[in-house]
Amino acid sequence: MRISKRVLWLGAMCVGIWNTPVMASFSQVKLEFEPDTLEAATQADESLMPYLPEVEEINENPAIPAELLKQRFAKLEKSIPLTYHKSSHEFVEYFTYKKAKFTKTMMEKMPLYFPLFEKTLQKHGLPAELKYLSMIESGLNPTVISHASAGGLWQFMPATGREFGLYQDSYIDERFEPVKATEAACLYLKQLYRIFGDWELALASYNTGPGNVKRAMRRSRGTTFWTIYNVLPRETRSYVPQYVAMNYMMNYGADHGIFPENMEYQIPNDTVHVNGYIDLAAFCEQSQISFEELKKLNPQLTKTTLPDRTRDFVLKVPSMQYTYLVSNRSQIMDSCTRRYTQAGVLIARIDSTYTDSLGNTVAFPYATVAVNNEGEEQVEEETGEVVERKRTKKTSHTVRRGENLLSISRKYRVSVADLKRWNHLRRSTINRGQRLVIIRETRETVPAATQLAVVSQKNEKPEVSNRDRHTKKRYHTVQKGDTLWIISQRYGLEIGQLKKKNKIRGNAIKPGQKLIIST
Numbered sequence: 001m002r003i004s005k006r007v008l009w010l011g012a013m014c015v016g017i018w019n020t021p022v023m024a025s026f027s028q029v030k031l032e033f034e035p036d037t038l039e040a041a042t043q044a045d046e047s048l049m050p051y052l053p054e055v056e057e058i059n060e061n062p063a064i065p066a067e068l069l070k071q072r073f074a075k076l077e078k079s080i081p082l083t084y085h086k087s088s089h090e091f092v093e094y095f096t097y098k099k100a101k102f103t104k105t106m107m108e109k110m111p112l113y114f115p116l117f118e119k120t121l122q123k124h125g126l127p128a129e130l131k132y133l134s135m136i137e138s139g140l141n142p143t144v145i146s147h148a149s150a151g152g153l154w155q156f157m158p159a160t161g162r163e164f165g166l167y168q169d170s171y172i173d174e175r176f177e178p179v180k181a182t183e184a185a186c187l188y189l190k191q192l193y194r195i196f197g198d199w200e201l202a203l204a205s206y207n208t209g210p211g212n213v214k215r216a217m218r219r220s221r222g223t224t225f226w227t228i229y230n231v232l233p234r235e236t237r238s239y240v241p242q243y244v245a246m247n248y249m250m251n252y253g254a255d256h257g258i259f260p261e262n263m264e265y266q267i268p269n270d271t272v273h274v275n276g277y278i279d280l281a282a283f284c285e286q287s288q289i290s291f292e293e294l295k296k297l298n299p300q301l302t303k304t305t306l307p308d309r310t311r312d313f314v315l316k317v318p319s320m321q322y323t324y325l326v327s328n329r330s331q332i333m334d335s336c337t338r339r340y341t342q343a344g345v346l347i348a349r350i351d352s353t354y355t356d357s358l359g360n361t362v363a364f365p366y367a368t369v370a371v372n373n374e375g376e377e378q379v380e381e382e383t384g385e386v387v388e389r390k391r392t393k394k395t396s397h398t399v400r401r402g403e404n405l406l407s408i409s410r411k412y413r414v415s416v417a418d419l420k421r422w423n424h425l426r427r428s429t430i431n432r433g434q435r436l437v438i439i440r441e442t443r444e445t446v447p448a449a450t451q452l453a454v455v456s457q458k459n460e461k462p463e464v465s466n467r468d469r470h471t472k473k474r475y476h477t478v479q480k481g482d483t484l485w486i487i488s489q490r491y492g493l494e495i496g497q498l499k500k501k502n503k504i505r506g507n508a509i510k511p512g513q514k515l516i517i518s519t
Contacts, residue, residue, distance in 0.1 A: 062089065062093060063093060063096075064089070064092060064093055064096065066084070066089060069084060069088075069089055069248070070084045072248060072252055073088075073248065076247060076251055078127060078128075079127035080127050080129055080130070080200070081200055082244050082247060083226065083244070085226070085241060085244075087237065087238065088240075088241040088244040088245055090241070091238070091241050091242050091244070091245030091246075092245045092248055092249065094245070095245055095246065095249045096249070096253075096256045096258070100258050102139065103249050103258050104253075104261070105140075106135050106246070106249075106250065107250065107253060107258070107259070107260035108260040108261065108262055108263050108264055109140040109264050110250070110263075111264060111265050112140070112264040112265060112266060113134065113140055113153065113178060114131055115266075116178055116182055117131035117134065117182060118131060120179075121186060123186075123406075124186040124187070126186055126189060126190065126193075129247060132243060132246045132247045133154075133203070133206070134153045134185075135246050135250075136242045136246055137153065137154055137155040138153050138155055142176050142178055142181075142299040143176050143299050151173065151175045151176060152173075152175035152176045153176075153181050153182065154175075154182065154184070156175045156181065156184065156185075160188070161174070161175045161181075162483060162485075162486075164184035164187055164188055164402060165180070165400075165403075165407075165411075166180060166184050167481070167486065168481045169479055169480055170302065170303070170480055170481070171302060171306055171307055171310075172301065172302065172306075172313070175300075176299040176300045176302075177298075177299065177300035178299070180300075187402035188206070188402075189202060189206065190402070191402065192205050192206055192210060195210055198224065200224065200225035200240055201213055201225055203225075203240050203243060204225055204232065204236050204239060204240055207235065207236050207239040208232065208233055208235075208236040212232075212233065213228070213232075216228040216231045216232050219231050267293060267296065267297055268318065268320070269297050269316040269317060269318055269319055270316070270317055270322045271314050271315065271316055271317070272314075272317055273312055273313070273315070274306060274310055274312075274313040274314075274315050275310060275312060275313070276306075276308055276310055276337065277305065277306065277307060277308045277310070277337060278305065278306045278310070278336050278337055279304070279305050279336045279337075280294065280301065280305060280336070281304045281305075282335050282336040283332065285335075286328070287317070287321055287324065287325050287328075287332055288324055289318060289325075290318075291304075293318055294316075294317065294318075297316035297318070298316050309479070311490075312413075393439070393440050393492075394437060394438070394439050395437075395438045395492030396435050396436065396437055396438065396492065397412070397435070397438050397489070398433060398434070398494060398495075399430050399431060399432055399433060399435075400432065403432075404428070404430065405419055405420070405425075405428050408436065412440060413440075414438065414439075414440065418439070419436065422436075422437045423437055473516055473517075473518065474516070474517040474518045475514045475516060475517060476491065476515045477513070477514055477515075478510060478511050478512060478513040478514075478515060480511045482509065483507075483509070484499065484504075484507055487509075487515065491517050491518075493517070498515065498517075501515075501516045501517075502515050502516050
């Protein structure tokens with residue numbers, strides 16, 4: 001019979017013939033065992049999780065009868081199972097007694113975000129009851145950041161947010177923008193449901209990641225959330241029961257004496273399109289807009305200014321002040337776009353016609369900047385009258401995972417019908433990796449004198465020097481938050497082309513690095 005080293009060590013300790021220190025001996029024996037990789041991964045993941053409350057186990061005589069909860073869970077259950085479990089019972093009592101104020105706040109915020117959630121979930125064919133998930137993710141706070149750096153209503157990690165098209169830099173973080181974040185959350189939830197085919201497992205993986213859920217399934221040989229429950233991270237074990245409890249509280253909270261008092265609603269708003277530098281504090285001051293209201297309407301703004309490189313940023317403004325804004329546009333834009341520019345340099349102003357959220361077509365000025373041959377923003381000097389020219393620009397877009405014609409059309413501000421026509425599509429189905437042609441009309445302004453000079457010399461053949469025969473290289477200086485995908489989309493390039501021009505093997509780029517855009 002084979003005797004293990006551990007048995008020999010214990011025997012030796014008994015007879016006193018082992019002279020090596022005890023701790024050293026134990027370490028040697030422990031190396032003989034295969035480490036529990038899942039436990040290590042779980043502990044690492046738990047350290048990154050957003051905080052979830054500790055809950056005591058229910059007493060033998062809980063305040064809310066178990067049978068009542070079972071009946072009500074069954075009535076509420078639609079596409080997503082609402083399984084009765086002692087943990088879900090604990091959370092119902094937790095939100096009823098210990099966190100009644102939080103429950104009340106969630107009831108009051110429902111009108112603020114639920115219409116958006118319901119509309120987006122319906123568009124993607126997802127269960128409407130997923131709207132309750134954001135309550136346990138963020139407490140319906142669009143700018144909350146967890147200790148693990150997850151942010152927004154749907155708590156996206158920075159990298160996951162970028163993967164689903166949420167732009168982030170030091171001025172703008174689209175994880176905080178409710179519309180775009182909800183769109184990204186729906187795409188992610190659809191992806192998770194396709195992986196597992198089970199909503200409880202999909203919810204668990206939204207919290208801890210699909211890799212951890214798969215490892216738990218392999219370790220426990222379970223195929224449902226409740227069969228892998230005991231090997232999941234602590235916070236994930238609480239996650240699905242919390243979702244069940246919050247669903248219950250939003251429907252039956254009044255039966256437990258919890259009522260909303262001050263309901264919150266979306267501020268009626270219109271939009272202004274911003275290109276170039278703008279001081280938002282000065283803009284609010286001159287426009288008679290509360291900065292708090294502007295921040296509430298635009299939670300993706302992380303600073304009080306937008307930089308020179310800003311392009312077509314949609315700024316929401318309260319409808320009540322919009323008429324004043326249009327009536328005093330010159331004074332307002334002068335005060336917030338010129339104040340901090342370099343001495344002797346003015347930002348050119350042009351009118352751009354957009355359709356506001358109420359369906360009215362209104363012209364509104366915005367600051368515009370040009371791009372020099374080095375790929376860095378420079379401000380045009382205002383030298384008298386300017387002439388506006390229209391140019392048609394054709395670019396291509398490579399379809400990414402989770403994208404559809406509607407999301408692409410919104411990104412480029414074109415119609416789905418035009419996308420289909422340009423690409424000869426009969427149906428709305430597109431595939432990952434497919435290249436789509438995008439045709440956009442851009443406007444540029446030139447000094448009137450320059451425009452006249454171009455016209456007068458149209459039929460002449462100017463002498464061209466050897467230096468001018470070659471197009472100068474254009475560069476892009478990498479900003480914090482830039483990725484190859486973001487840069488390629490900005491300049492209408494394929495990622496492969498961008499990597500080839502700059503001899504990049506991997507995907508890593510650094511802030512301050514200069515990338516060749518065209519030669």
